[in-house]
Amino acid sequence: MTATHCPYCALQCGITLEPSTQAEASEPVSLKGRDFETNGGALCRKGYSAATLLDHPERLQTPLLRQADGSLAPIGWEQALDLVADKARSIRAESGADALAVFGSGSLTNEKAYQLGKFARLALGTSRIDYNGRFCMSSAAAGTNRAFGLDRGLPFPLADLDEAGMILLLGSNVADTMPPFVRHLAGARENGGLVVVDPRRSATAKLCEDNAGWHLQPTPATDLPLLLGLAHVLVAESLADTGYLAARANGFDAVKASLVSWWPERTAQVTGVPAEQIRRTARALAQAASEAKAGGKPVYILTGRGIEQHANGTDTVTAAINLALLLGLPGTMAGGYGTITGQGNGQGGREHGQKCDQLPGYRKITDPEHRAQVARVWGVEPEIIPGPGLPAVELLEALGTPTGPRMMMIHGANPVISAPDASKVSRALASLDFLVVCDFFLSETAAQADLMLPVLQWAEEEGSMTNLEGRILRRRAALEAPGNARSELWILSQLAQRLDAPGRFSPAPREVFEELKEASAGGLADYSGVRWDDLDAGAAIYWPCPAGTEVRAEPGIRNGTPRLFLDGFAHADRRAVLVPVAFQPAPRKNTSATVSLVTGRLLEHYQSGAQTRRVAELAQAAPEPLLEIHPATALSHQIAQGQKVVISNERGEVTARALLTADARLDTVFLPFHYPGSGTANLLTEAKVDPHSRMPEFKHAHVSLNAVEEEQ
């Protein structure tokens, strides 16, 4: 029996795998929920069915090379690896090292993420590496770094939420995206204190019914003014915790001044949330926070992608943090602010050097001291580590341009479906001289590759992952690799050898983990005191965990730093920063567009759907994209239930069937982004990025709707 974790989201639910004993078993292992702190034995539908992909008939088991006739044909590993090295060398010789690019992922284990960053800088010599976490956690990271000096999704254990008296949950639909998370909302719901902010009456918004709390349903992309309005009430009614602000934070006066014009009636006009609901929410938060400080139940403000994936995502996160600071919560046992990390290793994936401006341990690639520290561990001169590269959207836009990359390697992402303005992305990938994709399925992006390299799945590899609480976990192998699939660490080590890379590129996860620890020592995300054997023994370890930390593998013992900021924030003066932020409504370019489109997720599918669309049970449950639309809006557009609709704007068009639901706002429709072809929601989204995080505007676009007459 192997104890490991679900391959999909950042909740990293505990599971056990056992070899299937019955010969006719449909999966190679039996998968069960395991009693682990984040999931208490429960799993969602995706987790339960994850093992069906391990021996799926479409699983890729041998390298595939694009032939002159356009088909993909099997080749051997030697030939494949030689080819990658030859291409990289010749393109680098002609156009320089920045003509080579790497795109990584928050799905990769810590070891793979670390090694990929090192490989890009040392073996390819390029600055041009970024990853799909840019599409996920970047605004939250930029906002928390600015306010607290450190970015860890939840700066406290998830189980702390269980005791909460009140939780303000903005732009997150955990009831669908992390179903076992809902158990941690039970305390707040019992207390009547769950407040959900979402333009849709989502499954999570429905958890507020029956006096469990209330739902605020703003106009899409107006969370920033809503948060300014809530903060205005705190200040205007003298409900802000001025004692806390004086002791622990800078910037209160500037923020106070910036809130002046956001009185509730004006905020209501901009956001569509009634003024009395704004007052009620602000007063309830203040009341709950003051009770919490008197020994009552804690209060939390949590955000998800709904408020973060906008071109003003960082400022919106900042407004949410300002609200938490005005309430006097962060860095206390009375509650705090947290953001809910998304991908399986979305947390670890953003610490070990896959970001274009970052080195392992959350170090800055522009800081000479940080460069010297990492260079020492890598055994190279600091000068050979390239400078900052391009963030994901700009990287994809640069492909095939005169100064842009000519070759790219993609590990763990499917940008043809998941990047904004997807038709442009597909064309940009097609313009490359050489595209290498590592995956275990022929995703829509892998289908465009010149060379496809088959890698291991989660149940076949050893490694570590860092969950949404900053807790480090072990991913364990229960099965042998199938066919000719190889581990990514092996691929990188083979390529590094062929490219005469300086430094060591071990194919063994544990060795890479040891090096990662050393490279992180003294950094913000310090793993140097985390021992593999302690993780194996089930110790609960949260970073930072510096060398020498005493670790005990006993139930109920939390090691490292389960709760951040109790003794001070990570800025030099140990104080948090309130940053004033302003709201500028985005100009509407397309005047014929009649409704707002918001995008997001369904319970059944994971991300680009490359995995879950191959699980029969999930594909049957949600086989095609449905456009969620209010019955009155449907009527005014002459759209009937189940009818095909073309959703279009200046970037493209998508076809989906209508799902009439009163859960939608009258001015807003919703599309999931999990589908290929004419169902790809990202054909409509804009690549406009946030100035701080470079997060694109995934969550909001203006669109027109046209019903399609179908022949009977």
Ligand SMILES: Nc1nc2c(c(=O)[nH]1)N[C@H]1C(S)=C(S)[C@@H](COP(=O)(O)OP(=O)(O)OC[C@H]3O[C@@H](n4cnc5c(=O)[nH]c(N)nc54)[C@H](O)[C@@H]3O)O[C@H]1N2
């Ligand atoms: N089933 C499933 N679960 C997943 C994933 C998956 O693909 N499928 N992916 C994982 C990953 S990587 C992530 S990042 C998380 C994401 O988890 P969530 O953040 O919960 O997911 P989303 O559905 O993207 O967005 C959440 C909500 O934001 C709302 N929203 C859209 N626009 C706005 C807005 O302007 N303001 C507000 N307040 N809300 C808005 C949407 O209506 C939606 O209900 O889920 C993880 N879990």
Ligand SMILES: Nc1nc2c(c(=O)[nH]1)N[C@H]1C(S)=C(S)[C@@H](COP(=O)(O)OP(=O)(O)OC[C@H]3O[C@@H](n4cnc5c(=O)[nH]c(N)nc54)[C@H](O)[C@@H]3O)O[C@H]1N2
């Ligand atoms: N419109 C819209 N677009 C969005 C979002 C949204 O809410 N709306 N959300 C964004 C968010 S939050 C995210 S996180 C992105 C995610 O979007 P993608 O980056 O496309 O994520 P996945 O579908 O998880 O793609 C992972 C691919 O890597 C493969 N894979 C999984 N594990 C590994 C591994 O260990 N190694 C290798 N080599 N391959 C692996 C899978 O088979 C799959 O093909 O989408 C973003 N796009």
Ligand code: SF4
């Ligand atoms: S909630 Fe996330 S980690 Fe848990 S079973 Fe579902 S997909 Fe897996």
Ligand SMILES: [Mo]
């Ligand atoms: Mo994500």
